[in-house]
Amino acid sequence: MATKSLQEWEEELRKVVPNLGDLLNHYDFGIRVLQHLDDPQKLLQLLLEEYERQLEALGNVPLVPEEGEEVLEEEKKRLKALVMFATYAAEAKYQAELNEQRMKQNEELKRLNARLHKVLDTAPVGILVLTGDGGVENINRTAAELFGCKPEEVHGKPYQAVLSGFSPQEFSELFTSDEEQRREVTVHKENGPVVLLVTLGLLRGEGGEVEGRVVVLTDITLQRQLEQDRVRLEAVTQTVRALNHEINNPLAIISGKVQLLLMKGEELSEDVRRDLESVEQAARRIGNVVNKLTRVTKVVTTQLIKGLPMLDVERCLAQEDAE
Structure with missing residues (x-):
């Protein structure tokens, strides 16, 4: 049944009770109805309470004639009017409660939707x-x-x-x-x-x-960069291992021979001594570079020649020390 407005209720009631205005004016109930027209909840509650009160008041009125007496037509009409009032009132109250429930559900959906958007935006x-x-x-x-x-x-x-x-x-x-x-x-x-x-x-x-x-x-840009750094570091590590074997071993022999020659003292001319000392310094320098390479754990490159990245050992070690 579709929900009816108060005007539609009145039209329906007037079909049953032609003197509805007089009937309502007979009771202060009519005045109370008018007082609550702007408050549907109170109005509906008032109608239901009045319906229950009138039913209780009419409970002793016999609907079946006794000894030929008939129930007053006025009471019948009033009862019909109240039943109709109560029916529409109950329906309207149910619809109002249903609408209120839907509004609460819509508000909850809006709240959840807003929360979902916040979660998505912070992802x-x-x-x-x-x-x-x-x-x-x-x-x-x-x-x-x-x-x-x-x-x-x-x-x-x-x-x-x-x-x-x-x-x-x-x-x-x-x-x-x-x-x-x-x-x-x-x-x-x-x-x-x-x-x-x-x-x-x-x-x-x-x-x-x-x-x-x-x-x-x-x-995953950073992840791919780290993977590339790892590949480069593995290449450096393999190179260092080769250097340790291929350079340090011959370098140790060279350094040993130079030191033996320098121990001859006066047998060497000054020029030869200076050359041998230069060789010894160069060997030490090469050894230091190889030792530094063994300490590299992060790859930092530089371009001494455009388009040709090269390992920057000093920056690699400086970055490692800073961390």
Whole structure:
């Protein structure tokens, strides 16, 4: 039954009780009804209370004639009016409570939705939610920063709006794929290349059709740089091991021979002595360099020749000492 307004109630009641105005005026109940027209809850409660009171008052009035007497027509009409009032009042009260419950549920949904957006915006990964036809349904702050856009500007627009400025072919394939995927994509930004691990999840309907896509973007640039540093460090370590064997052993022999020659003293001319001392110093220097290489745990490169990165031993050791 649809909820009726007070005006509709009155029209229905007048069909049953033509002198409804006189009937209500006969009781102060009519005045109390008018006093609470602006407060539906109090009005409904008042109607129900009046209904119960009148039923109690009429409880002793016989609805079946006794000894030929008939129930007053006025009482019958009043009872019908009150029953109708109570029916509509109960229905309206139920609808009011139902609407109030729905309002509370909507408020709770709004609160949860706002909380979800806060969680998404604080997530360290980029999250992009697309509709089935590729429209932007949601994009969090991290994803917006990665793509260089503003969430409010791309919301509801095709995914191409997110890729404005740079659009690797891989993104277009991912954003329209009907298969879950996971791949690395490199994008070039002003401050250098950024390596992203892109994971695509599908939102399917009951029939299995794709209703949306969830794209998760993780910046793994630092991870890839660390992996490259590890590879370079392994190469340096292998080189140092070779140097220890291939350089230190012959170097020790050279240093030993030079020291033996220097011990001959007066037999050597001054020029020969200076040359031998230079050889000894050079051997010591080479030994120090090899020893420094064995202490390298982090790779720092420099370019003495453009396009040719070389290991900067001193900076490697300085960075290690600073940490």
